[in-house]
Amino acid sequence: xxxxxxxxxxxxxxxxxxxxxxxxxxxxxxxxxxxxxxxxxxxxxxxxxxxxxxxxxxxxxxxxxxxxxxxxxxxxxxxxxxxxxxxxxxxxxxxxxxxxxxxxxxxxxxxxxxxxxxxxxxxxxxxxxxxxxxxxxxxxxxxxxxxxxx
Numbered sequence: 108x109x110x111x112x113x114x115x116x117x118x119x120x121x122x123x124x125x126x127x128x129x130x131x132x133x134x135x136x137x138x139x140x141x142x143x144x145x146x147x148x149x150x151x152x153x154x155x156x157x158x159x160x161x162x163x164x165x166x167x168x169x170x171x172x173x174x175x176x177x178x179x180x181x182x183x184x185x186x187x188x189x190x191x192x193x194x195x196x197x198x199x200x201x202x203x204x205x206x207x208x209x210x211x212x213x214x215x216x217x218x219x220x221x222x223x224x225x226x227x228x229x230x231x232x233x234x235x236x237x238x239x240x241x242x243x244x245x246x247x248x249x250x251x252x253x254x255x256x257x
Contacts (some may be wrong), residue, residue: 108196109221109231111240114214115247117255122182124211128201128250129185131159137246141165155179158190179237195227196220213250217245 117124124207127133131153135144147160157176161171173191178184182203189197206212221227221235 108218109236111217111219111236111243112214113240114212115244115251116206117211117213117247117251118209119211119257120209121160121205121211124250124254125182125185125201125203128213129153131161136160137249138163138242140162140247141242149182153179159187163192193222194219195222210244213247215247217243239245 119127128137131146131149134146138144143164145162145164147162150157153159153176155176155178159174159176160219161172161174163172164170170193171191172189172193174187175190176185176187177198178186178200184200184202185252186198186200198217199217201218202214204212204214217239219239221231223230234238
């Protein structure tokens with residue numbers, strides 16, 4: 108399994124930053140222009156065991172993605188696991204820690220496994236790991252810019 112870790116200091120309270128980054132309505136903006144996201148309606152509050160469903164389109168290819176919330180503590184952490192999607196395995200943990208008076212250190216920790224055996228490992232080394240790191244970093248930078256503009 109591959110592992111990524113990206114962190115960003117965001118100028119906002121950990122509860123505000125948590126709510127912003129875990130709100131599915133913000134996902135399309137946070138992943139643009141790299142990935143187009145269609146969020147399927149979700150009734151209820153997000154909690155452990157909730158399942159979220161998206162269509163994600165990149166380079167003209169659309170993939171159905173279902174995520175199950177494994178851990179949820181508002182203002183502190185959220186972990187979800189892919190139950191349907193492109194990767195053979197995908198777990199993403201977001202951690203939120205107070206940093207100074209009005210700052211939050213957000214850390215994304217992703218463990219994933221590529222499909223397609225040896226071909227998948229080669230693609231990961233040549234392209235995917237760097238691409239995923241850039242995507243996660245850009246997402247957190249957009250969150251930082253959002254809070255700086257407030």
